[in-house]
Amino acid sequence: MNDVTATAQSRPGTGIRTPVLAAMGLGAGHGPVRVIRSLDLEVHRGTVLGVLGPNGAGKTTLLMTLAGLLPRQGGSVRLAGTELPTGRPAVVNRAGLVLVPDDRALFTGLTVRQNIEIARRRDAALTFDDVLDLFPALARCADRAVGSLSGGEQQMLAMARGLVQDPKALLIDEMSMGLAPVIVEGLLPIVRRIADETGVAVVLVEQHVRLALEVADEALVLVRGAVALRGTARDLAAAPSALEAAYLGDGGAGSGHEPPGSPAPAQRQEDGTV
Numbered sequence: 001m002n003d004v005t006a007t008a009q010s011r012p013g014t015g016i017r018t019p020v021l022a023a024m025g026l027g028a029g030h031g032p033v034r035v036i037r038s039l040d041l042e043v044h045r046g047t048v049l050g051v052l053g054p055n056g057a058g059k060t061t062l063l064m065t066l067a068g069l070l071p072r073q074g075g076s077v078r079l080a081g082t083e084l085p086t087g088r089p090a091v092v093n094r095a096g097l098v099l100v101p102d103d104r105a106l107f108t109g110l111t112v113r114q115n116i117e118i119a120r121r122r123d124a125a126l127t128f129d130d131v132l133d134l135f136p137a138l139a140r141c142a143d144r145a146v147g148s149l150s151g152g153e154q155q156m157l158a159m160a161r162g163l164v165q166d167p168k169a170l171l172i173d174e175m176s177m178g179l180a181p182v183i184v185e186g187l188l189p190i191v192r193r194i195a196d197e198t199g200v201a202v203v204l205v206e207q208h209v210r211l212a213l214e215v216a217d218e219a220l221v222l223v224r225g226a227v228a229l230r231g232t233a234r235d236l237a238a239a240p241s242a243l244e245a246a247y248l249g250d251g252g253a254g255s256g257h258e259p260p261g262s263p264a265p266a267q268r269q270e271d272g273t274v
């Protein structure tokens with residue numbers, strides 16, 4: 001498989017890696033409704049950042065704003081060191097920041113192959129066969145109409161369509177929406193493979209906390225538009241009571257998301273890290 005990203009970038013002479021995707025002081029919302037006030041994030045090549053948080057925390061708003069589908073209400077977004085414009089989804093997509101939306105945005109009357117070919121950039125590094133290497137289940141239904149596929153197969157196709165757009169960074173919004181946990185358990189490792197084998201930086205919004213932390217490198221918990229907790233996925237997974245406290249701080253009971261709780265002591269610092 002060809003490598004779809006440029007080599008890791010570093011500032012000349014410093015050896016410091018430039019993140020593929022960086023947001024600084026990001027503000028986001030829906031017109032007068034302010035959802036995110038000032039959020040910083042960085043995602044490096046070949047890594048997965050999990051974005052967790054209760055319903056209404058602002059996760060989808062964050063992804064839509066990064067993707068340019070909503071205008072920023074402050075701050076800046078850089079992709080491979082280049083500042084992205086606000087509210088210009090086509091420009092942002094061409095630059096290599098690609099959103100896989102939670103509704104999957106598929107052409108249900110067309111086949112799997114047609115859906116991929118329509119999305120594929122003419123000069124894309126990944127071929128149709130490369131995509132089938134990552135998603136072997138799609139090979140078995142390449143010529144079937146998408147409307148007849150299972151939810152899990154449709155989600156694979158949505159990710160495949162994202163990949164053939166030659167992303168430097170992929171924003172995946174709630175891939176588990178409407179899927180049984182056992183299906184999600186099979187899909188999330190593919191996200192890990194995407195990061196490892198293509199070098200793409202991934203932002204993964206996910207409501208299955210434990211599963212997300214298994215495949216992510218770093219994670220943050222968004223609560224009411226602010227980062228309540230962040231750290232390496234390993235550290236967060238080892239501090240479930242801090243996770244639970246972050247969720248419950250938003251009245252997480254009844255939020256509809258998987259309760260991450262456990263008896264370990266909370267270890268949250270003032271800046272949200274564990």
Ligand SMILES: Nc1ncnc2c1ncn2[C@@H]1O[C@H](COP(=O)(O)OP(=O)(O)OP(=O)(O)O)[C@@H](O)[C@H]1O
Binds near residue numbers: 062
């Ligand atoms: N089109 C809109 N107009 C006004 N407010 C909106 C709109 N879409 C979302 N919101 C509000 O923005 C806030 C954040 O919503 P968002 O969908 O980003 O949260 P989320 O974390 O993705 O939630 P979920 O896990 O339920 O998908 C919520 O208070 C929501 O009501």
